[in-house]
Amino acid sequence: MWPTHRDETPFAPEWGPPGRARRVMRVVGPVMGVVWAVFLLQPWQSAWASPPGWERTVSLLAVAGLALSFAWVVLTHAGPHGTRMPTGRAALFLGGQCVLVALACLAADQDGLVGLVFVCVSAVFLLRDPRALMVAGAAAVAVLVVPRLVTGWDTIDDLIISVFLATFAVFGFTQLVLRNRQLQLARDEVAVLAVERERERIARDMHDILGHSLTVISVKAELASRLFEVDAERARAEILEVQTLARSALADVRGMVSATRAVTLAGELAGARQAFDSAAIEADVPGTIEEVPDRLRELFAWAIREGTTNVLRHSAASHVRVTMTPDTLTIDDDGAGPDGDAPAGNGLHGLTERARQVGARVEMSRGPLGGYRLLVTTAPDGAR
Template identity: 45%
Template structure:
C-alpha cells in the first residue's frame, strides 16, 4: 500500500509538472498570438482533467474558465472567441473518457480477481477430491492386500479373489483421478453404501448400514456420499473398531464406530475438506465421541 501511494504521488507530481509546462508555453506565445493564445488553455484543461486528482482537476478547470472569461474583459482588444465554454466542453469530454477508462480498469481488475479466485477454488476442489479418492481407495487396497497375504496359504481361491479386487480398485482409483483432473467425476450414495460395506467387511469390522437411502433428497445425496466415504475411511484407518454403524435420514447422516476414538478429535485434512463441502452446501458437520464416550461419531446435518 505504501508503494502504491508513493507511485501515485510521483504520477501526480509529473502531471502537475506537465500542466505547469503547458501554462508556461501558453504565456510564452501571448506576445505574438494575443488573445488567440487563450485557445491553448483549452488543452491545458483537458490535460489537467486527464491526469490530476478529481478535486485538483476541478480547481484547475475553474481557474482556466475564469481566466478565459475575465482576460478578454480587462485586456483591450482581446476577445473570448468562446474559449471559456471550450474549456468546459473539453473538460467534460475528457472527464467522460476518464470515467469510462476507470470503469474498464475496475472491470478488468474484477475479472482478474475472479479468475484468481476460480483457480484457487479449482485447486482446493482437486486437493479435496484427490485426498478423498486416494485416501479411500488406498485404504481399501491396503486392507485387501493384507487380507490376501494372510489367505494366500490357507485359502488360495479367496486370496485370488482379493487380488482381483485389488486390480479393479486400482483401475477405478486411476479412472477417478483422471476424471477429477477433468472436473467431471461423479459420486453416488448407493454406490458408496455398497463400497463401504465391502471395505468394512474386508477390514474385519462389522458393518451396520442401510440397504437403501431413498428418503435422502437428490440435492443432498452427493454430500452424504462424501460423508460416508470420509467416515468409513477414517474408521478403517484409525478406529481399531469392531463395528461401524451408519444412520441415514432425509436430514442427516451419521457414521459411528466403537473403537478407540481419534487422538485429536475432529481434525484432519479429510474432515477439513468435508467441512468445506458442507459449508458450501449450507450443511453443518459435527464430531463427537460415540455412545458411552467410546469410539467416534461423524454427523452431517442439512437444512430441513
C-alpha cells in the first residue's frame, strides 16, 4: 500500500498539533517559558527595598539583565527546533549570568541567589545534555555555602528544591521533545523508504510479468506469421493464443496494481512448456511440484518465469532442462551461454531480491548442457 498523504488524516504524524495549532504552539511555548521570569520579582523587590545607592542600581540592572538573557535563551534555544550552543560560548554565557546573579546580591542579599534557578534552566536549553545537571549541582552548593559565609545573610536552603525541580523538569521536557523530533525524522525516513521500496516492487513485477508475457506473445506471433501460408488453421490457433496471452498479461497488470495477482509454480511450469513448444525448443520440465515446500513455490515460480524469458530472448537454445528438488531449482540450456561482460538484467536483480527474502540465493553460470544455467537454492554452498 502507498503511504497515506498527510492531509488525509486528522493529525499529521509529527510532534505536536498540526497546521495552525503547531504554528501557534511555536509562539505560545516560548512565551510560557518567558513567563517564568516573574519569579525574578523576589530579588527585584528585595533590591528595590534596599537603601538608595549604586548597589541598588546595579542590582536592579543585574536582575533586569538576567531576565532578558533568560528570555533570549527561551526564545532562541527552547522548543522542538532549538539548537545546542557550542560548549565554549555556552560556558561564557552562563558565566555572564552568574556574574549578574552576584551583582543582584549586592542589594538583594540572599534573595539574589534565586537567579541561579534561571542559570540552571538556561544551561539545560543551551547544553542539551547531562552536563546541565552539573550546573544544578554547583548552584545547589552555592545556595548552601554562600549565605553561611556572608555576614547578615539568612540561609535559603529550600531554594535547593526549586533549583533541582526546575532543572530536572526542563531537562526531562527537552529530552522528550528531542526524542519526539528524532522519532518524527525516523518516521519520515521510513515513509520515504516505503515509497522507494514500493516503486522497486512495481518496477520488478512489471518487468517480470510483462517481460515474460510479451516475449511469449512475440514468439507465437512470429510462429503464426510463418504458418500463415503453410497451415492457416494452425496459424489461426496461434493468433488466438496470442489474444489469450495478451488478455492474461492485462489481467496480470491489473492484479499487480490491485495486489491481487497470484503466481503459482504449477501455472508457470505449464506456461513454460507451452512457450518452449511454441519456440520449437525441446524441454524437459517436471510434471509435479509436490516435493517443493510451500515457502519456496512462489520463488521457484518467479525463477521459472525469468529463466523461460531469458531462454526465449537470449540463448538461441534448442534444448532446455528444468530440474527441481525440495531446496533447489536449476534451468539449463544448450544455447550461447553466459556473457561474462554482460551485466545482470533487472529480472535477475528482482529474482535475487525475492530469493534473499526467503533465505535463498541465485547463481548464474555455464551449465552441463554447454549453455546458461540459472540456479536458485537454499542449500549451503557446496552441499549440492
